Amino acid sequence: MAHCREITRSANSSFPHAFRLLPARKHRAMDALYAFMRVTDDLADEQGEWEQKQLKLNAWRTGLRAALTGEFSHPIHPALIDTIQRYAIPHQFLFDAIDGMETDLGRVRISTFSELYSYCYRVASTVGLACVRVWGTRPGVRDADTDPLAEAAGIAFQLTNILRDLGEDLARDRVYLPAEEVTRFGCPPESWRDPAFANAFRALMRFQVARARDYYQLSAPLAQLLSTDGRAIFRVMHGVYRRLLDEIERRDFDVFSQRVRVPKWCKILACASGWLVKWGLL
16 A cells, blocks of 8 residues: 555646545555556556566556466556446456556547547546445446446546647547548647648637537536545546646647646635535535
């Protein structure tokens, strides 16, 4: 657990700060899940030849299978397996996440939104589905009630990440926006920074932002199904990521000149609202 907490603390992410809203036991479980996702993502993103990264990711997948039988080969495995067992997290969520991040090993091209949805589900929705099992739900609420909403939240978050990171991903030869939509709006990736294609690019981005907002709207009712702990942390994450989408739009879709970030004061307000929920004041 200490090793997982160190990975979480060293990460450049807003998510770990929200973990403080959870009681100690759930906080430790979230550290374990986050550490697993962080290590998996780092294996996919590290420098090196595609073949070598593929071998490492295959070994990581094999190591997870062994860990589920009690054979640990990585410092995070004991904490991860304890979390999986304690909160009845389906193993497939973790394997799906590895499969999704395998997409990022090399050149990325997505043909259709259906293909993009599948990618977003594997790398983000699976995380949300696992998190909800840690956070807990209100009495009488079933997985069948929360899973579609948690899945939608993951899609919304990942679509937002993709729009924010458009320039960085393009530099890595990764294009996640569906080719059929890029073609429809008449702005191929090589034209995205070209002023002559500015109007076409903005139209494409408006379309993408509107779709992401639909998924935020679809996932919002999840808050009312969660435990007080879960509702507090979900409010923070949902609010911060939704504001990130607003910032992309506010900057007229300029995701190239500098990284789009949520203003610090907005994060503070979001965290404050989470604590108000936790204390029963909101």
